[in-house]
Amino acid sequence: MSMSDDALETFRTEVRTWLEENCPPEMRDGASGEDAIVWGGRNWKFTSDAQKLWLDRMAAKGWTVPTWPVEYGGGGLDRAHHKILFEEMRAIGARVPLQSFGIWMLGPALLAFGSHEQKLQYLPPIARGEVRWCQGYSEPGAGSDLASVQTKADSDGDHYIVNGQKIWTSYADKADCIFALVRTDRDAPKHLGITFLLIDMETPGVTTKPIRLISGKSPFCETFFDDVHVPKANVVGTENRGWDVAKHLLTHEREMISGGGQGLLGGRPLGVVLNEQEGGLTDPVLRAEAMGCEVDALAVALTLERYKDQAESGGGVGDASAMLKYAGTELNKRRHELMMSAGGSDALEWDGKYGGLASDWLRTKANSIEGGTSEVMLSIISRRVLGLPT
Amino acid sequence: MSTLLLTEDETMLQDAARGFLDGAAPVSHFRKLRDAGQTHDAKLWAEMAQMGWTGVLVPEEAGGSDMGHAAACVLAGEMGKTLATSPFISTAVIAATALRQVATDRARDALGAIAAGDVIYGLAVDEGHKHNPEGTQLEAHADGNGFRLSGTKGFVVDGGNADRLLVLARTGAGLTLFDLPADRNGITRTVQSLVDARDAATVTFDNVQATGDDVLGAVDDAMTVLKPALEAGQAALSAEMLGLSAGAFAMTVGYLKERKQFGVEIGRFQALQHRAAHLWSETEITLSAVRHAGRKLDEDPANATLAVSLAKARAAQTAKLAVIEGVQMHGGIGMTDDFDMGFFMKRARVATEWLGDYGYHAAKVAAARGF
Ligand SMILES: Cc1cc2nc3c(=O)[nH]c(=O)nc-3n(C[C@H](O)[C@H](O)[C@H](O)COP(=O)(O)OP(=O)(O)OC[C@H]3O[C@@H](n4cnc5c(N)ncnc54)[C@H](O)[C@@H]3O)c2cc1C
Numbered sequence: 001m002s003m004s005d006d007a008l009e010t011f012r013t014e015v016r017t018w019l020e021e022n023c024p025p026e027m028r029d030g031a032s033g034e035d036a037i038v039w040g041g042r043n044w045k046f047t048s049d050a051q052k053l054w055l056d057r058m059a060a061k062g063w064t065v066p067t068w069p070v071e072y073g074g075g076g077l078d079r080a081h082h083k084i085l086f087e088e089m090r091a092i093g094a095r096v097p098l099q100s101f102g103i104w105m106l107g108p109a110l111l112a113f114g115s116h117e118q119k120l121q122y123l124p125p126i127a128r129g130e131v132r133w134c135q136g137y138s139e140p141g142a143g144s145d146l147a148s149v150q151t152k153a154d155s156d157g158d159h160y161i162v163n164g165q166k167i168w169t170s171y172a173d174k175a176d177c178i179f180a181l182v183r184t185d186r187d188a189p190k191h192l193g194i195t196f197l198l199i200d201m202e203t204p205g206v207t208t209k210p211i212r213l214i215s216g217k218s219p220f221c222e223t224f225f226d227d228v229h230v231p232k233a234n235v236v237g238t239e240n241r242g243w244d245v246a247k248h249l250l251t252h253e254r255e256m257i258s259g260g261g262q263g264l265l266g267g268r269p270l271g272v273v274l275n276e277q278e279g280g281l282t283d284p285v286l287r288a289e290a291m292g293c294e295v296d297a298l299a300v301a302l303t304l305e306r307y308k309d310q311a312e313s314g315g316g317v318g319d320a321s322a323m324l325k326y327a328g329t330e331l332n333k334r335r336h337e338l339m340m341s342a343g344g345s346d347a348l349e350w351d352g353k354y355g356g357l358a359s360d361w362l363r364t365k366a367n368s369i370e371g372g373t374s375e376v377m378l379s380i381i382s383r384r385v386l387g388l389p390t
Numbered sequence: 391m392s393t394l395l396l397t398e399d400e401t402m403l404q405d406a407a408r409g410f411l412d413g414a415a416p417v418s419h420f421r422k423l424r425d426a427g428q429t430h431d432a433k434l435w436a437e438m439a440q441m442g443w444t445g446v447l448v449p450e451e452a453g454g455s456d457m458g459h460a461a462a463c464v465l466a467g468e469m470g471k472t473l474a475t476s477p478f479i480s481t482a483v484i485a486a487t488a489l490r491q492v493a494t495d496r497a498r499d500a501l502g503a504i505a506a507g508d509v510i511y512g513l514a515v516d517e518g519h520k521h522n523p524e525g526t527q528l529e530a531h532a533d534g535n536g537f538r539l540s541g542t543k544g545f546v547v548d549g550g551n552a553d554r555l556l557v558l559a560r561t562g563a564g565l566t567l568f569d570l571p572a573d574r575n576g577i578t579r580t581v582q583s584l585v586d587a588r589d590a591a592t593v594t595f596d597n598v599q600a601t602g603d604d605v606l607g608a609v610d611d612a613m614t615v616l617k618p619a620l621e622a623g624q625a626a627l628s629a630e631m632l633g634l635s636a637g638a639f640a641m642t643v644g645y646l647k648e649r650k651q652f653g654v655e656i657g658r659f660q661a662l663q664h665r666a667a668h669l670w671s672e673t674e675i676t677l678s679a680v681r682h683a684g685r686k687l688d689e690d691p692a693n694a695t696l697a698v699s700l701a702k703a704r705a706a707q708t709a710k711l712a713v714i715e716g717v718q719m720h721g722g723i724g725m726t727d728d729f730d731m732g733f734f735m736k737r738a739r740v741a742t743e744w745l746g747d748y749g750y751h752a753a754k755v756a757a758a759r760g761f
Contacts, residue, residue, distance in 0.1 A: 272760045281761060291756040295703045298696075298755070302678035306394035313395060323671045381670060382663035386643055389658050 004080075011081055015088045022057045023094045024050035030093035033356065038098050041132025042176045058097040059128045065103055068111065072119050073127030079312040101170070102126035102133040104256040106179050109196075109249040113237040122198070135253075136166040136180030136199075136223060137246070144376050146181070147190045147243060151225060153182035153197060155232075160184070162199065162228040168370075172208040172221035175201055179249075185240050196242035198234040205229075215362035216350065251321040253371045258321075258328030259304060270294055270335055274342045286342055293334055300327050319384040326377035329367035336361040392689065394681045400464050403457070407468040410441065415474035417637075417730045423475060424733075429589035430510075430551045435476055439507025443478065447486040447622070452501040454486075459622055460684030463629035467680070470633025471640075473733055475588055477510045477548040483626045485511035485556060488567065488619035492606055500554075500569070512552030512572065513623070514543040514593050515616075521746040523558055523565070523616065528595060530559035530566060537561070539568070539576075539598040547744060549591030550581040556606070556619075557595070564610035568600050575599065586733075586740040618691055621698045624745045625683040628698075628705035631741050632680050635673050635705075635712035638734040642666065642716045649721075662719060669715050676704040699746075699754035706748040709738040 027050055038044070038055055046052040058064050061075060066082045068074020077085065089096075107126055110119055125131040142149045151164025162182055172178065178199050185193030199206065205228035208221040237245045270290055274281045281287050307317045307324060317324075339354075340347045340361050347354050347361075368374040382388045396404065415434055423431060438444055446462045448454020462483050469478060486504050489497045503509040515523050528541030539559055549555065555577075557568040572579065576598035582590045607615035643666060646657030656662055683701035686694040713735035717724035724731045742748065 275761050288752075290761070291752045294759055294761075295700060295752050295755050296675070298700050298759075299675045299679040299704050302394065302682050303675045306678045306681065309393035309395050313393070315395075320674070323667075323674055326668075327671050327675060375664065378664040378667040379660070381667035382657075386663075386666055386670060388643070388646060388663050388666065389655050 008080055008084060012084050012088065015085055016091075018061075019088055019092060019094060022054075023089075023092060024054055026050040027054040027095045027097075028093045029095070030090075031095055036095055038129060039100050039132055039171070039174070040098055040102075040129025041100075041174065042130070043174070044129070044132070054095070055097045055129050062127065064098040064129065065107065065123075065127045068107065068123065068127065072111070073124035079308060098129045100126065100129070100132060101135055101175075102131065105135060105249050105253050106133050108252040109179075109245050110236060112248055113196075113245045118236065131177060132171070132175045134169055134172045134175035134178050134201075134223075136169055136172075136178045138168045139165060140167050144373055146246070147194065149181045149183060149194060151180065151182050152186070153184050153195060153230070155184070156229075158232050160197070160230045160232060162197070162205075162225045162230055164225050166223040166225075168211075168220050169208070169223040170220045170370075172201070172223045173210055177201055178206075178223065179236075181242055181246055184242075188240065191243045193240055194242040194246065195239050196236045196245040197230060198236065199225075199228065199230050203228050203230065213363070214365070215359040217359065217363075250372065251317070254321045254325035254377075255317075257367055257371045258324040258326075270297065270338065274338070281342065286338065289338055290342075293331070293338055296331055297335070300324075300331055303327070319380055322372070322377040322380040323385075325371065326368075326374050326381070329364075330374060332367050333364050336364045392685055394678055394685065396464070396681075399457075400461055403461055404464050404468060406441070407443075407465055408471075410437075411468055411472045411474050415469075416472050417733065420473045420475055420733065421730070424587040429475065429587070430477070431475065434474070435510075436507050438476060438478065438482075439505070442505075444482045444507045445486075445505030446482055447490065448482075448501045448505040449490065452498050452505060454501065454505040458684075459625060459687035460681070462622070462626050463680060463684040466626040467629040467633035467636075470630035470635075471637040473634070473637070473730075473737060477512075477551065477589070479623055479626050479630065480513050480548040480552075481509065481511040484513055484619045484623040485554075487622040488556060488606055488615050489569075491615040491618060496603065497606070509553045510548060510551050512546045512549035512555045512591070512593075514546045514549065514555045514557040515620075516545045517541070517543055521743070521750055523613075523620070526558050526560050526565055528557070528559045530561050530568065530600065532562065533599070536599060536601040537566075537568075537604075539595040539600055541595055543593045543595075545582070545744070546579075546591045546593050548589045549579055549593055550589045555593065556616075558612055558616065561610050565612040565616075566609050567606045567612040567616050568604050569606045570598070570600060570604055584740055585736040587736070588740065590740075618687075618694075620745060621691075621694055622687060624698050624702045624751075625680070625687055625694075627741055627745055628676075628680050628683060628701035631705040631709040631738060632673065632676050634734055634738055634741070635676070635709045638712045638716040638731060638738075639666075639669060639673060641731060641734075642669075642712075642719050645720055656719075665715060665719070669711055672708045672711055676701075676708040679704045696755060696758035699751035699758070702746060703748050703751035703755060706742045706751070709742065713738045 026048060038051060062070055062073060063075045066075040066077045066085055070076040107123060110122055137146060139149050153160035153162045178201055180197050180199055181194050182197050183193050184195040205226040207224045210218045210221050212218045270293055274290055311317050339357060343354050346352055347357050350358055383390055442455035443465055445454030446457045450456050481504055489501050517527055530537040530539045552572045555570050555572050557570055559566055559568060576596040578594045580592045582592055584590050646662060647655055649656050679701040683697045686697035716731045720731055723729050
């Protein structure tokens with residue numbers, strides 16, 4: 001065993017002991033469903049004291065955002081240490097203490113493009129689950145063609161005055177703040193007139209209106225801005241160069257969405273879960289599909305690992321994140337189709353013996369749309385990776 | 391476990407292999423062999439030996455370079471790209487891995503001969519139309535201190551050119567692996583003319599005499615020696631198939647950028663762009679599975695079945711897609727013998743069947759995952 005292996009094993013022992021002492025028993029059920037998620041924010045209602053205790057303890061260690069720098073509320077862990085923390089948490093079925101768009105998207109963008117003051121101001125509250133963010137990218141006329149956003153921010157001294165509309169804004173009605181793409185130069189080529197702006201949802205002029213999804217839930221909204229005054233200090237990066245920030249954030253969003261199916265079924269093989277269903281996995285067609293799905297799922301999981309290895313070694317992942325997003329989300333849809341098919345008529349009830357399987361199945365259809373559609377991912381690959389002409 | 395990235399040594403090996411094969415064994419070299427009705431290039435094999443490739447899995451004390459399975463996969467992958475033809479997998483990977491499991495002087499000498507490029511092994515395992523070692527019928531019945539082998543093996547890869555054969559036979563209470571000279575009395579080899587124009591033979595055994603010395607490992611216990619050898623072969627073959635996919639894909643993308651119809655490069659058509667991008671995604675995902683198989687064989691060989699079968703299953707699917715799309719996106723020219731794409735297609739089909747097809751390996755993955 002090398003020195004570094006020794007150090008890692010010591011860390012593993014420390015983590016194990018700490019988790020044993022600090023993870024409340026109620027938080028060890030491995031639950032990852034909608035009801036188990038803590039999104040945090042000013043108006044967050046914890047469902048139990050244990051949930052709050054768990055979040056506070058993990059946040060104090062910096063382990064809600066294990067890889068962020070310590071000075072910004074993170075744990076300062078490299079990939080090897082992070083992996084150990086993850087493994088040890090999984091070993092006792094510890095819930096993820098906090099999930100949020102701040103963690104997945106805004107944080108990485110601020111770390112790359114924010115000023116030191118912005119990082120100090122915004123990152124620790126994200127890490128502690130005190131401020132909840134939502135994403136204001138899409139507009140009625142700007143979906144796949146995101147760079148054609150029209151929401152405008154006109155200069156007014158040290159402020160902007162923002163007017164326009166966003167759509168499909170997930171959890172806009174629950175979030176405290178929004179990171180938005182706004183147009184600050186209407187004469188420049190479309191990619192060069194966009195600014196990345198942070199806006200408090202409590203600012204006068206911001207309103208939201210929920211939209212219902214096919215899964216029956218209503219997690220996203222239309223978001224309106226009417227003469228909203230926003231300090232210019234809230235620009236991340238440079239005015240009119242927000243597209244760079246936006247793209248960087250998207251690669252993180254895509255990685256997050258592509259890994260979405262990985263935690264599915266508590267990491268258990270699809271075939272085993274299907275076996276447990278009534279009648280077992282006897283249908284030969286279903287069985288063959290489940291095998292194929294398992295083969296592809298394992299290979300996709302290894303690819304996520306390989307890309308993380310690459311990112312860690314300084315190689316970067318870049319445009320290949322489009323591939324992970326495409327492959328991971330299409331696979332996730334395939335798995336849910338199989339689960340529904342295996343469940344037969346029992347799976348058709350909203351809250352039947354398989355719990356929320358039906359609404360999960362419907363929700364996965366969005367995976368290949370949100371954060372950039374599969375077709376857009378394929379176009380990115382063909383253009384930027386394969387160098388095909390356009 | 392090490393990462394799924396190539397190490398510095400592996401990258402150097404890959405670069406060296408690519409440089410060498412582009413010069414000494416490009417696809418045109420395979421075409422020449424095919425046109426001349428040949429399935430082996432002794433000079434090429436000797437050069438591979440000189441560079442340490444044939445000894446990639448041979449211990450240093452037996453004269454090998456002992457670079458490991460991940461390195462063997464790197465080499466097989468580069469050979470796949472240019473369709474370089476050699477008995478590398480049957481001899482340097484499968485036979486070498488089998489022989490390594492055995493601590494006899496004879497095995498050590500045989501390993502030395504492999505490293506030196508002095509011997510070619512053929513793998514006489516299959517009998518029916520699908521890979522199924524456990525279903526072996528060829529019988530080796532006890533005869534005094536030795537055995538008598540009778541039966542027929544088919545799809546014996548490199549069997550035509552082989553100096554020696556690894557023969558799987560049924561014995562009293564199980565299966566036994568024999569290592570026999572290919573010209574032993576009673577052995578008849580008939581070359582099979584396969585679609586990929588490489589070496590394979592039907593081998594009949596007519597009361598062939600074998601001694602205890604000819605047994606590799608223990609009597610009635612072939613799998614202790616053969617299983618790791620087959621898995622090593624399957625991993626290397628997966629790497630070859632992935633290399634083949636990459637070779638076919640490079641030709642296809644090149645053509646998309648150059649061929650014009652309707653006044654523009656056909657690569658401007660989104661219908662083709664998206665299919666090419668999908669194919670690239672599949673090759674990237676399979677690459678992870680192939681790397682993982684090599685690492686697992688090097689670091690935890692006793693538990694490598696899942697990793698190896700995952701690689702072979704994925705490689706079969708990816709290679710199939712790569713060559714089907716390769717022909718389709720080339721249009722008419724893709725169907726001509728003058729053009730190379732057909733070679734890739736035919737090799738992909740044969741490599742898919744050898745050592746277990748998609749169904750065989752997907753079932754192993756499923757079994758390993760508990761269903
Ligand atoms: C559940 C859910 C949550 C979301 N959350 C958020 C959020 O929090 N914040 C936010 O800003 N946005 C969010 N979105 C919006 C999402 O990013 C957009 O829906 C997505 O980018 C697609 O845009 P669109 O809906 O306008 O579809 P369109 O762009 O109109 O696409 C329609 C169809 O045309 C295809 N298409 C479009 N252009 C091309 C092309 N060039 N080539 C080939 N095909 C093409 C698309 O692939 C798609 O199949 C969410 C969406 C969903 C479904």
